[in-house]
Amino acid sequence: MRKLTFGMSVSLDGYVAAPGDDLGWGVPSDELFQWWSDRVAATGTALYGRKLWEAMSSHWPTADQQPGATPAAIEFAGRWRDMPKVVFSSTIDTVDWNARLHTGDAVTEITRLKDGDGGPLDIAGATLAAAAMREGLIDEYAIVTHPVLIGGGTPFFTALDKWVNLTLVETRTFPGGVLLTRYETKN
Numbered sequence: 001m002r003k004l005t006f007g008m009s010v011s012l013d014g015y016v017a018a019p020g021d022d023l024g025w026g027v028p029s030d031e032l033f034q035w036w037s038d039r040v041a042a043t044g045t046a047l048y049g050r051k052l053w054e055a056m057s058s059h060w061p062t063a064d065q066q067p068g069a070t071p072a073a074i075e076f077a078g079r080w081r082d083m084p085k086v087v088f089s090s091t092i093d094t095v096d097w098n099a100r101l102h103t104g105d106a107v108t109e110i111t112r113l114k115d116g117d118g119g120p121l122d123i124a125g126a127t128l129a130a131a132a133m134r135e136g137l138i139d140e141y142a143i144v145t146h147p148v149l150i151g152g153g154t155p156f157f158t159a160l161d162k163w164v165n166l167t168l169v170e171t172r173t174f175p176g177g178v179l180l181t182r183y184e185t186k187n
Contacts, residue, residue, distance in 0.1 A: 002044065002114050004121045006129045007142030008156060015153040016126050021051060025148045029175040030072060032144065037076040039142075043083055044119020047110060048099075049128035050089035056080070056124075061097050086113070088128050107135050130158030140184050141166065147177040 008016045009026035017023055028036060040046075048056070063069060064077035085099035088106045095101045102109050110132050113121060123129045123138065132138050143156065166183035173179055 002116065002118055002121050003139045004047075004110070004114055004123060004132065004137055005140040005142055006123045006133070006138050007039065007140075007144070008124070008126070008129075009144045009146055010156045011146055011148050011150045011153075013149045013151065014156050015150050016156050017154040018150040019153050021055070021154070023055070025150055026144075026146050029178065032174040032178055033072055033076070035174070035180070037072065037079060039122065040076065040079045040083055042120065043122045045084045045086060045113065045121050047113070047121060047123045047125075047128060048085055048087045049125025050087065050092060051127070052125035053085075053087045053089070053095070053099075054092075057095070057097060057099075106131050107137070110137055111135075126154045126156060126158075133158050133164075134160060136164070136185075138185065140169075140182060142180065142182045144174075145179045145181065 009028070010016055011018075011025060018025060060077050060080045062077075064074040069077075081097050083098065085095075085097070086102050086109070087095045087099050088102050088109070090103050092101065106128060110121075110123070114137060123132055129138065165186040167186055168181065169184050170182040171180065
């Protein structure tokens, strides 16, 4: 069975995006950016919701070709393009950059992918992750907390019908007071 991780940057008050899908509050340090890049390199398949897919695919496919692209951005762009991706959406028609589109039931497909062979799965996008979270499909949470209060927006966690008990497996501090906490679900 493949491991499914939900990891995103989050504000101290629990949001992954400010109102209007603003992500400007979560700019990573070089060290944190490298951590994200290494995660992409280790991911067997990334599962994207539409909103985050549109944000990522509007920038990373050609980021390494932009004037002034840093070595880290060049590395990340290549890793992102090469990483297999599944995009879950019923409102877009096509995807590119080593991705395939899934328009059916997300939970059924995520379950099928988890039960299959291959490397670890990363789920990206709060709405998609919420569906997996409610069904108990997420094995690990990688929470990258930024020291900012944004007061509203898209929450990291969804409302649940039952408790999910977690075990802390890692903490790490990044420049700027950013804190990584990784938790695994208890069985």
